[in-house]
Amino acid sequence: MTAAHRPELARLSLNQETLRQFSLPELVDGCARGGVPGVGLWRAPVGEYGADRAARLVRDAGLTVTSLCRGGFFTAAEPAARAAALDDNRAAVDEAATLGTDTLVLVSGGLPAGSRDLAGAREQVADALRELAPYAAGRGVRLAIEPLHPMYAADRCVVSTLAQALDLAERFPPEQVGVVVDTYHLWWDDTVDGQIERAGRGGRIASLQLADWVTPLPEGVLLGRGQLGDGCVDLRRFRARTDAAGYDGPIEVEIFNPGLWARDGTEVLAEVAERYVRHVLRVSGEE
Amino acid sequence: MTAAHRPELARLSLNQETLRQFSLPELVDGCARGGVPGVGLWRAPVGEYGADRAARLVRDAGLTVTSLCRGGFFTAAEPAARAAALDDNRAAVDEAATLGTDTLVLVSGGLPAGSRDLAGAREQVADALRELAPYAAGRGVRLAIEPLHPMYAADRCVVSTLAQALDLAERFPPEQVGVVVDTYHLWWDDTVDGQIERAGRGGRIASLQLADWVTPLPEGVLLGRGQLGDGCVDLRRFRARTDAAGYDGPIEVEIFNPGLWARDGTEVLAEVAERYVRHVLRVSGEE
Numbered sequence: 001m002t003a004a005h006r007p008e009l010a011r012l013s014l015n016q017e018t019l020r021q022f023s024l025p026e027l028v029d030g031c032a033r034g035g036v037p038g039v040g041l042w043r044a045p046v047g048e049y050g051a052d053r054a055a056r057l058v059r060d061a062g063l064t065v066t067s068l069c070r071g072g073f074f075t076a077a078e079p080a081a082r083a084a085a086l087d088d089n090r091a092a093v094d095e096a097a098t099l100g101t102d103t104l105v106l107v108s109g110g111l112p113a114g115s116r117d118l119a120g121a122r123e124q125v126a127d128a129l130r131e132l133a134p135y136a137a138g139r140g141v142r143l144a145i146e147p148l149h150p151m152y153a154a155d156r157c158v159v160s161t162l163a164q165a166l167d168l169a170e171r172f173p174p175e176q177v178g179v180v181v182d183t184y185h186l187w188w189d190d191t192v193d194g195q196i197e198r199a200g201r202g203g204r205i206a207s208l209q210l211a212d213w214v215t216p217l218p219e220g221v222l223l224g225r226g227q228l229g230d231g232c233v234d235l236r237r238f239r240a241r242t243d244a245a246g247y248d249g250p251i252e253v254e255i256f257n258p259g260l261w262a263r264d265g266t267e268v269l270a271e272v273a274e275r276y277v278r279h280v281l282r283v284s285g286e287e
Numbered sequence: 288m289t290a291a292h293r294p295e296l297a298r299l300s301l302n303q304e305t306l307r308q309f310s311l312p313e314l315v316d317g318c319a320r321g322g323v324p325g326v327g328l329w330r331a332p333v334g335e336y337g338a339d340r341a342a343r344l345v346r347d348a349g350l351t352v353t354s355l356c357r358g359g360f361f362t363a364a365e366p367a368a369r370a371a372a373l374d375d376n377r378a379a380v381d382e383a384a385t386l387g388t389d390t391l392v393l394v395s396g397g398l399p400a401g402s403r404d405l406a407g408a409r410e411q412v413a414d415a416l417r418e419l420a421p422y423a424a425g426r427g428v429r430l431a432i433e434p435l436h437p438m439y440a441a442d443r444c445v446v447s448t449l450a451q452a453l454d455l456a457e458r459f460p461p462e463q464v465g466v467v468v469d470t471y472h473l474w475w476d477d478t479v480d481g482q483i484e485r486a487g488r489g490g491r492i493a494s495l496q497l498a499d500w501v502t503p504l505p506e507g508v509l510l511g512r513g514q515l516g517d518g519c520v521d522l523r524r525f526r527a528r529t530d531a532a533g534y535d536g537p538i539e540v541e542i543f544n545p546g547l548w549a550r551d552g553t554e555v556l557a558e559v560a561e562r563y564v565r566h567v568l569r570v571s572g573e574e
Contacts, residue, residue, distance in 0.1 A: 115519070
């Protein structure tokens with residue numbers, strides 16, 4: 001394997017789910033050859049491959065694990081279910097530590113079955129963070145709350161805006177709990193610029209994730225994310241705003257899209273890198 | 288036709304799209320028999336039936352037209368397309384006046400094709416309101432800006448929150464431009480209580496519309512609204528908050544749901560009334 005050196009891709013990370021057609025070794029090999037220095041991993045494929053072995057594979061290729069997806073799903077009507085979720089999340093923290101990433105992405109969970117109490121569900125998330133944050137900090141892992149688009153509020157994530165994520169995160173020290181800025185989830189929000197500033201000021205930006213918004217949305221609205229540049233999100237603006245807020249960490253491309261999965265993975269990887277340069281990076285003359 | 292008298296339904300209005308299986312005369316007859324005093328109408332079926340004739344039909348049954356859906360779709364790259372939209376909206380105002388309703392619901396339109404400029408599109412909406420509001424006021428019609436759920440921001444409505452709708456409306460006198468509070472679009476937003484207060488204080492609430500949120504969302508996310516009580520929206524809370532904000536106008540049930548359309552319309556109408564009493568109205572002991 002020849003690791004390519006492409007300075008313009010220095011911050012780029014490929015989230016594993018963008019290239020679901022790749023095995024973990026294929027992903028690592030593809031990124032190394034393509035000059036992409038980071039990978040974002042998911043628990044299930046890492047578990048199948050073995051976390052120790054995955055950590056070695058990535059390290060030996062000279063790459064970095066930029067995040068582990070994901071913990072969370074804290075909300076439940078039954079205390080026993082919430083306790084089980086916490087156990088599972090402690091395991092996720094351990095896996096993140098093994099992989100050598102300091103970022104565990106959290107998707108909070110939706111409304112408990114039969115509940116109409118959004119505020120109550122958000123407090124369950126806060127309760128879980130209170131348990132989990134010190135445990136994670138002790139292992140060098142920061143929890144990264146990801147606000148998901150409001151269309152997921154019922155069944156997936158009761159944290160819908162960057163403001164809500166920060167309201168939760170700010171109850172904890174910044175080195176313990178941060179937030180994920182994901183363009184797919186936040187692009188529509190006219191308060192997001194101010195919240196990015198707030199996140200930067202507080203040292204809370206744990207990750208910047210990219211996907212574009214394309215319509216029509218598919219049934220279930222999970223797998224309809226667009227390749228960078230194919231949709232209506234001003235991706236460059238998000239990069240510029242997070243830059244201005246002091247974030248200089250990885251920029252992770254996370255696109256769930258069956259159309260991309262059906263294509264040759266190496267070709268998609270090259271396309272992502274090309275789109276990243278064209279639609280995300282600084283342009284000459286940019287302030 | 289025997290008009291039933293049910294005092295508990297005094298504020299209830301059936302939006303025509305909830306009962307798409309009904310012709311306009313069937314809708315009017317069903318509402319009169321069922322004790323539902325209001326109907327919300329749509330331009331296309333009203334146009335087919337004739338606006339004058341529709342106005343007479345509703346009036347003769349002792350019912351009220353609570354709103355006309357809908358104007359809007361102001362956003363477009365080409366000035367000629369924006370001018371055509373304004374012409375069409377003036378026609379919608381005239382139809383509302385003919386029907387005797389003072390409320391024309393506006394869905395602003397999505398991003399112009401190829402655009403990534405949400406703020407610019409929102410300014411196009413403001414420009415259109417500036418043209419249209421005095422024209423409508425001269426005909427006794429108030430424009431009612433409806434914020435749509437953020438999942439429609441790209442292709443249908445760049446106004447996604449009640450705060451944004453109020454930011455637009457407040458550039459005009461309250462008797463010219465109001466807002467629609469629709470539970471389906473706003474339920475997820477933890478700032479909505481404060482914005483309902485703001486809307487009430489300014490005399491801006493033109494309509495309260497109800498539908499429940501159920502998952503999974505269907506492809507295209509248009510026709511997945513739930514019957515009252517079938518989903519996770521705290522409908523009673525929305526009614527109580529708008530009450531507290533001083534709104535005492537019609538409460539319109541607007542559910543786009545093929546499952547409801549496939550059933551007997553009279554049965555669905557009775558079910559809506561029953562659900563309304565159970566899930567929306569004041570309960571004893573409520574503050």
